[in-house]
Amino acid sequence: MAIEFTKYHGLGNDFILIDNRSSLTPVLTPEKAVQWCDRHFGIGADGVIFALPGQNGTDYTMRIFNSDGSEPEMCGNGIRCLAVFLTELEGIARTKDKYSIHTLAGVIVPQLTDDGQVKVDMGEPRLLPGEIPTSLASSQFQVINHPLEVAGKIWDVTCVSMGNPHCIIFVEDVAAINLESIGSQFENHPVFPKKTNTEFIEVVNRNYLKMRVWERGAGITLACGTGACASLVAGVLNDLCDRHAIIELPGGSLEIEWSEVDNRIYMTGPAERVFTGKY
Numbered sequence: 436m437a438i439e440f441t442k443y444h445g446l447g448n449d450f451i452l453i454d455n456r457s458s459l460t461p462v463l464t465p466e467k468a469v470q471w472c473d474r475h476f477g478i479g480a481d482g483v484i485f486a487l488p489g490q491n492g493t494d495y496t497m498r499i500f501n502s503d504g505s506e507p508e509m510c511g512n513g514i515r516c517l518a519v520f521l522t523e524l525e526g527i528a529r530t531k532d533k534y535s536i537h538t539l540a541g542v543i544v545p546q547l548t549d550d551g552q553v554k555v556d557m558g559e560p561r562l563l564p565g566e567i568p569t570s571l572a573s574s575q576f577q578v579i580n581h582p583l584e585v586a587g588k589i590w591d592v593t594c595v596s597m598g599n600p601h602c603i604i605f606v607e608d609v610a611a612i613n614l615e616s617i618g619s620q621f622e623n624h625p626v627f628p629k630k631t632n633t634e635f636i637e638v639v640n641r642n643y644l645k646m647r648v649w650e651r652g653a654g655i656t657l658a659c660g661t662g663a664c665a666s667l668v669a670g671v672l673n674d675l676c677d678r679h680a681i682i683e684l685p686g687g688s689l690e691i692e693w694s695e696v697d698n699r700i701y702m703t704g705p706a707e708r709v710f711t712g713k714y
């Protein structure tokens with residue numbers, strides 16, 4: 436039987452959204468999600484996101500399959516798309532502009548803003564090796580500017596978890612990085628037992644960073660919300676940027692803040708509906 440879906444994107448990081456509110460089991464298997472995400476033989480997307488019933492007092496649950504069928508803990512651009520999708524699903528019955536969403540990374544709270552964007556309380560960054568996870572340092576030390584050999588070169592990496600793992604590298608010129616050839620070597624490096632997302636960052640000034648990303652389970656994408664959050668944290672840990680910055684990605688810009696008050700990360704950016712269909 437055909438399933439209804441809506442296609443969304445957040446800065447070109449694109450997702451197939453499915454109304455799964457009647458069950459806690461996703462209506463698609465990971466294998467089907469791979470086929471739906473295929474850009475030649477399917478709908479085409481970086482991932483499939485399911486809007487499921489809430490758990491433990493939350494409004495809803497989000498689950499996501501990457502385009503390779505793997506299931507990540509969180510997705511920053513995806514949760515902005517989910518928030519807008521939920522307002523559409525609720526229609527005139529809608530009473531709130533802020534949702535508590537159960538994810539594998541904990542409870543995440545997106546809020547619609549007056550200018551049509553979505554501001555998300557992304558929770559606190561996790562910095563210990565066991566939380567990322569990585570074997571790059573022993574358990575009590577944060578992984579900041581740590582040497583890692585990839586593709587015959589030593590890179591200085593900083594590791595941050597936003598519920599999902601990120602490996603961040605600061606470079607002079609982000610456009611010069613050959614992501615196609617080195618991205619999967621970072622993703623599958625044995626020091627990352629759950630694989631990793633990898634962000635290359637050029638610091639333009641203390642409040643403006645340029646980023647390119649290789650995502651775990653999806654490869655090169657036009658944007659990564661959790662990656663932008665993790666990169667700002669890495670920039671602060673390396674004293675390369677302030678706690679509030681614009682991150683420019685190939686698909687557009689995100690505003691990220693690491694609050695000194697509550698240690699939480701706040702991400703603000705757009706979410707756009709593209710089309711609906713049945714498949």
Ligand SMILES: N[C@@H](CCC[C@H](N)C(=O)O)C(=O)O
Binds near residue numbers: 507509513659
């Ligand atoms: N694009 C997302 C991240 C999606 C999950 C990622 N590929 C992973 O496996 O951790 C974002 O905007 O955060």
